[in-house]
């Protein structure tokens with residue numbers, strides 16, 4: 001029998017299958033910076049093991065490590081933990097459950113990549129053995145209040161748009177490859193500051209902190225486990241969150257609420273809203289923020305143009321898609337691939 005090492009079913013069938021499931025799933029994530037000797041073999045091994053456990057999600061493998069966001073059937077949770085503990089490259093990873101559950105993934109994708117976080121900086125600009133000090137939620141909360149402190153959000157601008165630490169500075173870049181040079185520029189003249197970094201789950205700060213230390217910024221610290229761990233700890237300890245709004249996530253949920261604050265506005269009517277949407281026009285799929293009223297008016301599309309296209313018969317849409325052209329140039333972030 002030929003082993004199936006990737007998914008071959010269509011998206012519609014996969015979603016139907018997911019909706020018909022009679023059990024719960026647990027969404028979680030983990031990462032590890034560790035030398036993977038043969039990323040392709042490792043990828044195949046992981047795909048087989050996780051496929052057997054009916055795990056969905058998105059996993060990146062590179063020779064520098066692994067980054068995984070997955071959804072595990074709850075009846076397979078113990079088996080999943082055992083499987084992880086038996087893979088030497090993963091035996092000590094911190095597995096973080098999602099802040100709030102919901103349909104996250106509907107298939108398993110395991111990809112070999114050049115880097116697990118694509119900053120595209122040369123290897124001689126960082127050393128993963130020298131990274132910023134990890135701070136727990138409690139330590140991070142008290143570090144925020146110190147004098148001469150700079151807090152930097154290490155995520156994309158569409159992520160910090162709906163949620164961030166109150167006094168965090170947001171690097172104004174649209175591409176990951178521009179992020180670290182921009183953060184370095186922002187810290188010019190503040191090299192002696194305590195620099196606090198955070199991201200969704202911690203993975204992006206590991207490499208970023210190493211890069212900044214290499215640049216001569218000595219007092220770099222990072223939030224251990226990122227916003228996800230922070231939100232869990234805040235809830236558990238009944239402490240007021242210094243993170244306001246939502247935690248953006250790269251799956252069908254698009255966000256998890258951390259505090260009740262709504263810090264962004266609808267991109268259509270400018271009313272207060274922090275609901276990210278993926279434009280319903282299949283040829284568009286822009287990621288944007290839209291309030292419920294505008295969602296109703298535009299049938300979940302980003303513009304009248306997309307609404308018009310989305311309402312055409314599917315065959316006509318397919319023809320239009322061939323001459324694919326973005327309908328409106330306001331904000332161009334592609335929705336995360338699920």
Ligand SMILES: [Zn+2]
Nearest residue numbers: 266269291294
């Ligand atoms: Zn609106």
Ligand SMILES: [Zn+2]
Nearest residue numbers: 279284302306
């Ligand atoms: Zn659109």
